[in-house]
Amino acid sequence: MTLDNGRLLTFKVEGHTAFGRSVCATDAVTSYLVDLKVPARGTACADETQPPSATPKVAPPGTTLGELRHGVDDRLERLGDMR
Numbered sequence: 680m681t682l683d684n685g686r687l688l689t690f691k692v693e694g695h696t697a698f699g700r701s702v703c704a705t706d707a708v709t710s711y712l713v714d715l716k717v718p719a720r721g722t723a724c725a726d727e728t729q730p731p732s733a734t735p736k737v738a739p740p741g742t743t744l745g746e747l748r749h750g751v752d753d754r755l756e757r758l759g760d761m762r
Contacts, residue, residue, distance in 0.1 A: 686720065689723040690724050691726070692726035701724045703727075
């Protein structure tokens with residue numbers, strides 16, 4: 680059995696996860712899942728150190744539950760606008 684229209688995205692690292700470890704691999708996966716765009720034949724991605732996230736991991740002291748909910752609702756609304 681052959682897949683004439685199949686593509687292999689090579690990720691040149693040890694491990695099992697590419698998504699989120701490489702801009703190249705993450706972009707390729709996202710492009711396929713969102714736009715059904717396959718990577719060019721022979722595409723190979725390398726592991727990359729990702730910059731730290733600008734999103735805080737914890738809320739500042741004194742943040743209320745309502746403020747947290749508003750922040751989540753705002754992010755969900757922006758994600759909906761991106762679709």
